[in-house]
Amino acid sequence: MDRGWYFRLAIVVGTSLLGFLALWPSVDRWLPCPDIVKETFENQINPGLDIKGGLRLMYEVEVDEYIRDRRDRIAEQVQRQCGVLIGIVPEEEVDDIDKATLAEIQQRCKVERVDKEGDAVRAIRITFSNQEDAQKLSKTWVKDYFRDLRVASGVGDLVVDLHMREEQLTNMRETAVRQSERTITNRIDNLGVLEPTVIARPNDGDIIIEIPGAQESSFERIKSIISRTAQLQFQIVDDESDSRSVFTAPPEGVFLNADSQTFAEAFGEDARDQLRSYIATLPVPDDHELAIGRQEPDPERGGEGWRTYYLYRVADVTGEDLDDASVGFDPQSGSPEVDFTMNTRGASRMADLTGRSIGKRMAIVLDDRVESAPVIQGQIGARGRITLGAYLDRNQLLQEAKDLVVVLQAGALPAPLRPANEQLIGPTLGQDSVQKGALAAVVGILLVLVFMAVYYQVGGLVADAMVLLNLQLLLGTMSGIGATLTLPGIAAIALTVGMAVDANVLITERIREELRLGKSPRSAVEQGYARAYSSVFDSQLTTAIAGIVLWQFGTGPIKGFATMLLIGIGTSLFTGTFCSKVLFDWLVRGARVQRLRVG
Amino acid sequence: MELIKPGSYFDFMKYRGPVITVLALMATLSLVSLFYPGPNYGIDFAGGTEVQLAFRGDTTPNEVRTALQDAGYSRPDVISVEGEPNQYIIRVQEVSSLPDDQIDKLREAVTALLGEDVVREMKVSPGGDKITLRVSGEVHEQQLQEALEEAGARVRSLNLLAGSRDTRYEVHLVGVADELTAQLREKFGDRAPDGALRVEWVGPKAGEQLRDAAIQSLLYAIAFIMLYVAFRFDLRFAPGGVIAMLHDALITLGIYVLLQKEVNLTTVAALLTIMGYSINDTIVVYDRIRENMVRVRDKSLRELINISTSQMLSRTIVTSLTTLLSVSAFFFLGTGVIADIAFALGVGIVIGTISSIFVAAPITELMDRRFFSRSRS
Numbered sequence: 001m002d003r004g005w006y007f008r009l010a011i012v013v014g015t016s017l018l019g020f021l022a023l024w025p026s027v028d029r030w031l032p033c034p035d036i037v038k039e040t041f042e043n044q045i046n047p048g049l050d051i052k053g054g055l056r057l058m059y060e061v062e063v064d065e066y067i068r069d070r071r072d073r074i075a076e077q078v079q080r081q082c083g084v085l086i087g088i089v090p091e092e093e094v095d096d097i098d099k100a101t102l103a104e105i106q107q108r109c110k111v112e113r114v115d116k117e118g119d120a121v122r123a124i125r126i127t128f129s130n131q132e133d134a135q136k137l138s139k140t141w142v143k144d145y146f147r148d149l150r151v152a153s154g155v156g157d158l159v160v161d162l163h164m165r166e167e168q169l170t171n172m173r174e175t176a177v178r179q180s181e182r183t184i185t186n187r188i189d190n191l192g193v194l195e196p197t198v199i200a201r202p203n204d205g206d207i208i209i210e211i212p213g214a215q216e217s218s219f220e221r222i223k224s225i226i227s228r229t230a231q232l233q234f235q236i237v238d239d240e241s242d243s244r245s246v247f248t249a250p251p252e253g254v255f256l257n258a259d260s261q262t263f264a265e266a267f268g269e270d271a272r273d274q275l276r277s278y279i280a281t282l283p284v285p286d287d288h289e290l291a292i293g294r295q296e297p298d299p300e301r302g303g304e305g306w307r308t309y310y311l312y313r314v315a316d317v318t319g320e321d322l323d324d325a326s327v328g329f330d331p332q333s334g335s336p337e338v339d340f341t342m343n344t345r346g347a348s349r350m351a352d353l354t355g356r357s358i359g360k361r362m363a364i365v366l367d368d369r370v371e372s373a374p375v376i377q378g379q380i381g382a383r384g385r386i387t388l389g390a391y392l393d394r395n396q397l398l399q400e401a402k403d404l405v406v407v408l409q410a411g412a413l414p415a416p417l418r419p420a421n422e423q424l425i426g427p428t429l430g431q432d433s434v435q436k437g438a439l440a441a442v443v444g445i446l447l448v449l450v451f452m453a454v455y456y457q458v459g460g461l462v463a464d465a466m467v468l469l470n471l472q473l474l475l476g477t478m479s480g481i482g483a484t485l486t487l488p489g490i491a492a493i494a495l496t497v498g499m500a501v502d503a504n505v506l507i508t509e510r511i512r513e514e515l516r517l518g519k520s521p522r523s524a525v526e527q528g529y530a531r532a533y534s535s536v537f538d539s540q541l542t543t544a545i546a547g548i549v550l551w552q553f554g555t556g557p558i559k560g561f562a563t564m565l566l567i568g569i570g571t572s573l574f575t576g577t578f579c580s581k582v583l584f585d586w587l588v589r590g591a592r593v594q595r596l597r598v599g
Numbered sequence: 600m601e602l603i604k605p606g607s608y609f610d611f612m613k614y615r616g617p618v619i620t621v622l623a624l625m626a627t628l629s630l631v632s633l634f635y636p637g638p639n640y641g642i643d644f645a646g647g648t649e650v651q652l653a654f655r656g657d658t659t660p661n662e663v664r665t666a667l668q669d670a671g672y673s674r675p676d677v678i679s680v681e682g683e684p685n686q687y688i689i690r691v692q693e694v695s696s697l698p699d700d701q702i703d704k705l706r707e708a709v710t711a712l713l714g715e716d717v718v719r720e721m722k723v724s725p726g727g728d729k730i731t732l733r734v735s736g737e738v739h740e741q742q743l744q745e746a747l748e749e750a751g752a753r754v755r756s757l758n759l760l761a762g763s764r765d766t767r768y769e770v771h772l773v774g775v776a777d778e779l780t781a782q783l784r785e786k787f788g789d790r791a792p793d794g795a796l797r798v799e800w801v802g803p804k805a806g807e808q809l810r811d812a813a814i815q816s817l818l819y820a821i822a823f824i825m826l827y828v829a830f831r832f833d834l835r836f837a838p839g840g841v842i843a844m845l846h847d848a849l850i851t852l853g854i855y856v857l858l859q860k861e862v863n864l865t866t867v868a869a870l871l872t873i874m875g876y877s878i879n880d881t882i883v884v885y886d887r888i889r890e891n892m893v894r895v896r897d898k899s900l901r902e903l904i905n906i907s908t909s910q911m912l913s914r915t916i917v918t919s920l921t922t923l924l925s926v927s928a929f930f931f932l933g934t935g936v937i938a939d940i941a942f943a944l945g946v947g948i949v950i951g952t953i954s955s956i957f958v959a960a961p962i963t964e965l966m967d968r969r970f971f972s973r974s975r976s
Contacts (some may be wrong), residue, residue, distance in 0.1 A: 165960040273758060277740065418729075440932035440941075444925030451921060455600045467843075488939065495938065498922030499876070505921070509914045516605055535886035538831055539879040541825055546875035550868060561868045563876075599600050 001590050005582065013577045016469060019476030043482030045475070046212060049355045050487040054212035055219055059180075059227065059417040063205045066415035071122040071164060072113060074148060078162070079111040081145050086133045099287075108133055114161070122169075123152065124162045128533040132453040134158050137322055176203040180413045184209060184226055186410035197484070206420065212484070221403070229367050230407040232319030234353065235311040237361040237373050238288060241346050246282055246290075251465045254278050263310065264293050268302030275306050288379040289313050291363065293370025309363050309370050316353045321346025328385060335394065336401040340408065347382035355382040366404070377485065385581045393424040430441025437490045445471070445497055452501060456508050459598035462583050463504035466575040470500045473571040478564070489564045496535035496568030502539070507532045511584075512598050521588040529581055536577060611908050611956055612901050612964070618957040626846050629853020638856050641863030643772065644810045647692045648775040652783070654685040656790025657946040663687055663783070670782045686796075693775050695725055699750055705730070708750035712742060730770040738768065753778075813867040817858050820871060821845065824878055832885055835971060839962035840881045843954040847877040849945045860939065869940045874949030876922070880915065880955040900967050904960045911958075919952040 024033045024060035026044040049056055080097055083089040083105040083524060089097055097105070107129065114123040128134035137160055139151050148168045152161040181200035184207060188196040197210045211222065244261050253267045253274050266274045280289040288310060295305035323340050328339035343351055353361065354376050363373040364386050372387045386404070388397050428558035449467060474496065478485065511528030521529065547569065587593050642649055643726040654663075659858075660677040667675035667689065676690035697705070702723050713734060721731040730752070735872050744754050753773040776795055784791040821841060831836040848870045855862060895903060926948065927939035 064715030280738075314898075424793060436932055436934050437929070437937050439928040440937065447924040447928060448921045451924060454919065457600075498925045499879070501921045502879070502918045505914050505917050509917075513605070513910075535883045537881045537888055542827060542882055543875035545821050545823045545827060546871045546878075548821065549816050550871050550892075552816070552819075561872075565872065589710040 001586070005585055005589070006583050008578070008585075012469075012582050015574070016472065021476075022480035023472065023476040024479075026475070036340045036514065043477045043480055046482060046488065047486045048486030049210055050210050051179055052212045054210065055222065056211075057209045057226070058221065059206050059207045059209070060420045061177050061180045061207060061414075062418055063173045063176045064415075067122050067164070067172050069415070070148070070172060071124065074146060075111055075113050075124045076503075078126065078146065078149075079105065082109045082126065085109075085136050085141065089208065120486065122164045124149065124163065124303070126160045128158045128160075129182075131158065133148075134160070135430060151331050171207060174202040174415045177205055177207065180417065181207055183410050183413050187225055187406055188222070190406040192408055209419070222313035223405055225403055225520045227419070228407050228413075229416050230319065230410075230412045231314035231367055232322065232412065233317050233365045234317040234350070235313075235363045235365055236289075236357050238310050238312055239361065239364050243288075246284060250278055257307075263308045265305060265307040267282055267298050267305045269293075269304070271302070271306045275308060276420075279308055287313050291365055291368060291370050293363070293373065293412060307374060311363055311365070315365075316584060317342070317349045319408065319412050320362070321349065322408060322411075323382075325405045327398070327405050330387065335387075336367040336398045337388060337550045338401050338404050338408065340384055340386065342382045342384070344382075351379055351381050354378075371404075412578060425564065434490075441490055441493060448497060448501060452504070455595045456505075456599040458587070458595075459508035459511065461502070462510065462587075463501060465583065466504055466580045467497055469579060470571050471497065471573040473575065474564070474568055477567050477571065483567070485564050486561065489561055492561045492568065496565065496572060499540075499543070499574060500568065500572030503536045503572055503582060506536050507576070508575050508579065508598050511596070515596065515598070521593055525581075525584045529577070533577065536573070540569050540573050600735060601913070603909075607909055607912070608905065609909045609912070610905055612961060614955050615961040617874065618953070621963065622850075622930055622954065622958060623912070625850050625853070629849045629856070632853045632856040636850075636856065636859070638862040639859045640691060640810075641668075641861040641866075644813075645692065645796060646694050646780035646807075647690060648694055648779070649690045650776050650779060651686065651688050651796040652792040653683070653791050653796055654687070654787065654790055656685070656787070658685055658787065658790060660687060663689065666783060666786045667691070669780070670779075670786070672779075680911055689779065691779065697752075701783065704750045705747060705752055708746045709743070710839065712746045713738060729772065730767040732770065734768065740768075743768070744770075752863060792968065794871075813864065816867070817848075817874075820874060824874075828878075828882070832889060835963050835966045836885050838960040840885065841940075841953075842877055842962055843881050843959040844874045844877045847947055847951045847954055848874050850950050851943055854946050855943065862940070865940055866943060869943035869947070871895060872944060873951060876944075876948060880918070880951050881959040883914065884908055884911050884955055885963070886958060888963070901962050904964055908956055908960060915952060915955065919948055922948055 014484050017044050021037055022030070022041050022043075025038050025041055027033070027333055028038075034497050046052075053572055068541045079102070080089075080094050083097060083101065086105070086108055088105055088108075089101060102263075109126055109128045112125045112127070114125050126137070128137075135156060137155065138209060139155060140151055146162075147162055149162045150165050153165040154160045159451055163557070177200050179353075181198055185196070185198045188198070188209070188211065197208075199208045199210075201208070209226065220500045221546075238574070239262070247256055247261065247264060250256060250264055251267070251274070253271075254264050257265060258365065259262045262277060264278060265274060266272075266278075275292050279292070283292065284290055290308050291311055292306050292308055295307035297303055298303045323343045323346070325340040325342045328337050329335065357376050358378060359376065361373045361375050388400055388404075449464045454460065454468075458462060474493065507528055510532040511524050514524035514527045514531075515521070544566060547565040551566060660679050661786045664675055664677045667677070672691045672693060674692055676688075678688045679686070705723070706721055709721060709732065717734050717738075718732070719735055722731045723729070730747070735799050740757055747754055747770060752770070755771045755773050756779075758771070758946075774888070780792065780795055821844070823836050824844065825841045828840045851873055852862070852870060855866060860866075882908060886912055889901050890901055891898075891907050892900075895906070898906070912949075923945060926941050926944045929937050929947055933941055
């Protein structure tokens with residue numbers, strides 16, 4: 001045998017060895033796998049949802065919320081920029097307009113957000129109070145300052161409608177879904193051990209999350225962590241101005257604080273909801289807001305307690321500037337808390353905010369809930385901590401701290417999520433099917449092996465060796481890339497085995513034909529391979545096209561099916577044309593068989 | 600062993616007329632079956648609710664089905680779970696989602712109560728289990744709940760979410776699964792199930808999206824395969840291959856529909872595989888025709904097709920047979936999804952084998968006669 005053959009043999013043996021090593025960690029249960037192999041090949045074949053059971057969640061991203069958010073911010077900028085337009089403030093001070101000036105601007109041209117239901121175009125309306133100012137607005141002005149907007153109607157009139165540009169809306173939708181996808185992936189990854197698949201479909205505004213094998217008891221926690229918006233804000237508590245006038249007579253169950261009457265509190269299971277309904281009815285000035293946080297429980301008045309905080313609306317520092325978060329422990333009480341660090345921008349803003357507010361309280365607000373409101377003792381820079389209120393027991397606190405770290409690290413969702421579909425697949429349902437599927441796979445493969453050996457004799461045995469090698473490589477590849485094995489995936493394996501034989505059938509038939517023409521075994525093998533290549537290649541590639549399309553659009557089981565099919569086509573091309581040739585070459589050149597029995 | 604004697608020559612082209620007629624008839628029937636009786640879409644496509652329940656006492660599927668029918672469900676499916684006595688998968692077409700006129704009614708009721716200016720937005724979730732209401736101003740919760748219930752909504756809870764910018768109410772409604780379980784519990788007394796082991800629902804919108812995505816993927820697959828064939832062979836070959844491929848998928852789907860088997864995402868996967876398999880089969884024959892066209896100069900295309908198909912007949916049969924062998928193991932030994940896939944694949948392989956012989960190549964010859972004959976002579 002020549003050098004080239006040995007080289008090819010080395011490739012075949014090497015690949016097969018690699019395939020085996022990659023597969024080893026997956027069959028650890030039956031064939032204990034040494035640690036060194038496990039460390040090199042970290043992945044295993046993952047049983048899919050239908051096999052292992054698990055959780056499949058589909059969320060709709062409330063894209064409209066995101067767009068509305070953006071629109072609101074733009075509306076604010078428009079209001080300021082109008083100040084420049086009508087000549088009240090100079091261009092360079094547009095970001096730094098004080099309250100009185102803003103009121104003055106609003107008097108001459110008022111910017112409103114227009115919310116109409118079912119209105120796909122998110123709109124902003126400018127109302128001028130005199131014709132002279134109205135004349136100053138032009139389409140170019142809108143184009144120059146606000147790329148996201150276009151003039152819908154009324155240039156030169158007192159009332160001008162601005163709409164969000166269609167293409168911007170599409171971009172925003174895509175951004176919102178992509179960002180949500182990333183955030184959710186990070187959050188689940190931070191939970192550890194689970195092997196989630198997160199798929200985003202921006203066109204539909206959907207996100208699909210599949211978590212195989214999740215424990216039923218952990219579902220609620222996973223769901224709450226996924227769907228938490230996690231908007232973190234730092235706001236200063238206004239203890240100075242008189243908030244007493246804000247509180248009207250509270251309904252039953254809600255009390256005004258006895259000493260100062262500056263906040264409302266409620267106790268018991270429904271306390272939080274009661275407080276919420278109450279404060280929703282209160283006339284809060286525009287630059288303030290009321291938020292709710294935990295209060296010391298009072299067993300006499302019904303247990304857990306909640307209270308209101310009177311906050312300045314501006315949030316100078318938000319979770320966007322967060323760099324990292326971790327669980328820490330209070331040095332004095334030892335109770336769990338969340339430590340965080342800010343990035344440079346956040347740190348300087350934080351220093352600024354705390355520097356001018358020493359002695360005041362700073363509320364740490366997460367999704368409309370005040371986590372804590374410590375008094376600012378001195379300037380705070382990059383580092384800070386969130387104490388979680390001492391009103392829960394230690395275990396609860398620790399759990400909450402951990403969950404908080406997960407969501408803070410992963411960042412906020414750009415928009416709330418709305419569940420669209422939820423499937424809980426019990427693992428017992430899969431077990432039985434898996435066993436039957438595995439049995440069917442074994443029987444199916446055996447049938448093919450026997451048939452080939454009988455029909456093509458030596459050629460069939462070569463094909464059989466290739467089928468087994470193919471199977472090993474297929475499973476090895478799956479294990480190596482950590483592919484998910486689903487029920488349809490098992491069916492795809494069977495199909496692949498059937499089709500992998502096709503390459504061998506084509507080649508063996510061709511060799512037969514060449515032998516019939518009276519060629520020597522050696523040249524029949526050469527010719528057989530040379531002539532069969534194109535049909536093997538073309539036929540496998542066309543199947544691969546169908547596989548790629550499936551892989552592109554499929555989710556869950558279908559994607560698993562496509563993955564298997566594609567890997568199978570790759571491995572069967574390799575074994576069918578390359579590996580089998582090595583074996584045939586040995587037969588006709590090494591063993592020098594005089595008669596090649598190919599049926 | 601030889602199935603087909605080497606050097607055999609079969610005049611396939613002679614029989615193409617009758618065979619194509621039969622196949623065309625089957626394809627037409629399949630096409631008709633898509634409209635009548637129409638596919639039995641699984642809940643991935645049609646939307647619906649699936650609940651798995653374990654009854655505490657002895658029951659029969661029939662008993663449960665009757666109970667559900669009495670409770671007003673239109674086409675309840677009750678499937679016993681193998682190996683688990685008194686455990687059933689119940690599938691109803693009802694989703695908790697509310698019809699448009701119902702939503703309009705709710706909307707009217709809410710605006711009538713609160714006034715046009717107060718209601719800023721009202722959204723109903725596609726699953727129909729939640730209404731989100733944005734309001735500016737005061738709302739009397741009790742009145743709101745009463746108004747919604749009067750308009751036909753079944754309120755489970757009503758929560759206020761006071762946001763920083765506005766006020767939001769979330770109204771949770773009673774879902775189909777809750778309701779179904781409660782109804783059965785009432786009917787069966789102490790034999791009744793505790794709670795649902797598993798609940799699955801697909802809103803009609805999600806179902807539509809999936810269906811559109813599936814159709815889209817079929818079209819993409821066809822376009823790409825056609826392009827590839829036109830590129831690797833020539834234009835005469837592309838239509839034959841694609842028609843054969845579509846024909847196989849169509850007939851398989853038709854048989855599925857006629858047997859009223861459930862058409863779901865897995866069926867789409869199987870159909871795509873069949874299309875891949877069919878084109879694979881066709882390409883191998885095409886490849887031989889292409890080869891013979893260069894080698895054998897003095898024969899008509901009709902004869903060339905006969906020669907090539909006869910030469911490849913052994914391979915066509917062997918490959919179909921091996922694939923059928925492994926697929927049939929899955930059909931007979933597998934359960935559920937696996938058996939369904941195997942069934943579809945089996946049908947597809949048989950049809951695909953026939954069509955690669957009698958449909959693809961004859962269409963190529965037709966193309967050649969119609970559009971290319973002048974250039975050949």
